[in-house]
Amino acid sequence: MTSKSRCKFLAMLALVFVVVMVWYSISREDTYFELFYFPISEKKEPCFQGEAERQASKIFGNHSREQPIFLQLKDYFWVKTPSTYELPFGTKGSEDLLLRVLAITSYSIPESIQSLQCRRCVVVGNGHRLRNSSLGNVINKYDVVIRLNNAPVAGYEGDVGSKTTIRLFYPESAHFDPKIENNPDTLLVLVAFKAMDFHWIETILSDKKRVRKGFWKQPPLIWDVNPKQIRILNPFFMEIAADKLLSLPIQQSRKIKQKPTTGLLAITLALHLCDLVHIAGFGYPDAYNKKQTIHYYEQITLKSMAGSGHNVSQEALAIKRMLEMGAVKNLTYF
Numbered sequence: 223m224t225s226k227s228r229c230k231f232l233a234m235l236a237l238v239f240v241v242v243m244v245w246y247s248i249s250r251e252d253t254y255f256e257l258f259y260f261p262i263s264e265k266k267e268p269c270f271q272g273e274a275e276r277q278a279s280k281i282f283g284n285h286s287r288e289q290p291i292f293l294q295l296k297d298y299f300w301v302k303t304p305s306t307y308e309l310p311f312g313t314k315g316s317e318d319l320l321l322r323v324l325a326i327t328s329y330s331i332p333e334s335i336q337s338l339q340c341r342r343c344v345v346v347g348n349g350h351r352l353r354n355s356s357l358g359n360v361i362n363k364y365d366v367v368i369r370l371n372n373a374p375v376a377g378y379e380g381d382v383g384s385k386t387t388i389r390l391f392y393p394e395s396a397h398f399d400p401k402i403e404n405n406p407d408t409l410l411v412l413v414a415f416k417a418m419d420f421h422w423i424e425t426i427l428s429d430k431k432r433v434r435k436g437f438w439k440q441p442p443l444i445w446d447v448n449p450k451q452i453r454i455l456n457p458f459f460m461e462i463a464a465d466k467l468l469s470l471p472i473q474q475s476r477k478i479k480q481k482p483t484t485g486l487l488a489i490t491l492a493l494h495l496c497d498l499v500h501i502a503g504f505g506y507p508d509a510y511n512k513k514q515t516i517h518y519y520e521q522i523t524l525k526s527m528a529g530s531g532h533n534v535s536q537e538a539l540a541i542k543r544m545l546e547m548g549a550v551k552n553l554t555y556f
């Protein structure tokens with residue numbers, strides 16, 4: 223081989239190598255590097271009482287701890303606590319409906335969580351990177367497992383576990399068969415975005431005439447749950463997630479309706495409820511990755527989220543910040 227053709231051959235080889243590398247990085251689920259991946263050890267991670275609170279105060283300020291996690295009847299019945307904002311960041315204008323809902327539900331944190339010396343929590347996002355993760359046993363070992371929306375456990379136990387201590391949901395995201403996807407004592411925490419959301423839960427629990435209009439997706443009309451399992455999330459947590467994590471304007475014009483995702487809201491909640499916060503199943507594909515499915519349980523892409531008022535790249539930065547400062551740790555990659 224002459225030196226010229228050897229050069230040509232080496233150049234070809236280099237080209238093939240580059241093409242293969244580019245193809246590999248595109249064909250990966252997404253192109254985030256595994257910067258924030260926390261390998262799981264067999265031993266339980268040490269839990270330091272008040273650690274998450276310390277971290278939360280750095281992000282959210284000192285006063286957020288004084289807020290109740292769930293809305294309480296006494297604040298609407300006796301005191302009539304005024305709220306600055308309408309839903310979803312406050313309760314202004316929805317007080318009467320809310321009062322009726324609070325009269326038939328509960329607000330307590332269960333004794334099983336209350337009595338823990340140190341609360342180890344995991345927030346399970348609905349992301350595709352949980353698929354084939356085999357994290358089920360690891361997830362089940364946390365004291366508190368927080369799940370989101372209609373994310374299933376049945377059939378996915380090996381990857382996502384089967385324990386559900388808390389599930390955040392809104393009417394449009396409520397699973398039609400809550401008994402299958404939750405435990406009998408799971409707290410079902412309603413995240414209200416509009417007055418109709420309170421109305422929906424009232425009609426379900428009091429078996430009043432259902433209203434079908436006013437939802438962007440038909441919620442269940444019959445929903446087999448125990449009212450004692452239901453809680454109403456304090457909108458304050460959505461306010462601080464929007465303000466402190468995403469710097470969103472709190473009073474938005476009618477047109478812009480930006481809001482944190484339920485997952486980011488759940489991380490915010492966990493930083494206030496727990497002593498240790500781990501996350502799994504968080505992270506969206508890059509915007510150009512149009513074919514990648516986003517959930518561990520169904521085939522839908524980022525396109526489905528257009529118009530839902532979320533800025534997933536901004537949220538990724540917020541999560542990265544929390545990972546970098548050690549406020550949360552990640553069981554999957556990010």
Ligand SMILES: CC(=O)N[C@H]1[C@H]([C@H](O)[C@H](O)CO)O[C@](OP(=O)(O)OC[C@H]2O[C@@H](n3ccc(N)nc3=O)[C@H](O)[C@@H]2O)(C(=O)O)C[C@@H]1O
Pocket residue numbers: 346347348349350370371372394395396482483484485486503504505506507516517526527530532
């Ligand atoms: C069509 C639509 O509106 N989809 C929204 C769905 C939908 O309403 C429910 O699944 C019920 O069907 O809900 C959302 O979110 P969703 O239910 O998809 O996911 C729950 C949370 O997991 C995190 N997540 C999810 C997928 C992924 N690839 N990476 C992630 O990090 C996010 O933090 C996300 O919040 C929601 O409530 O936030 C946000 C989605 O925009």
Ligand SMILES: CC(=O)N[C@@H]1[C@@H](O)[C@H](O[C@@H]2O[C@H](CO)[C@H](O)[C@H](O)[C@H]2O)[C@@H](CO)O[C@H]1O
Pocket residue numbers: 392394415437438481483484526527528529530531
């Ligand atoms: C005004 C109105 O109902 N807007 C709907 C949005 O709330 C809704 O977004 C969805 O709203 C939910 C609350 O109801 C959650 O925030 C969820 O993360 C978000 O995706 C989208 C879904 O595609 O449809 C619009 O018509």
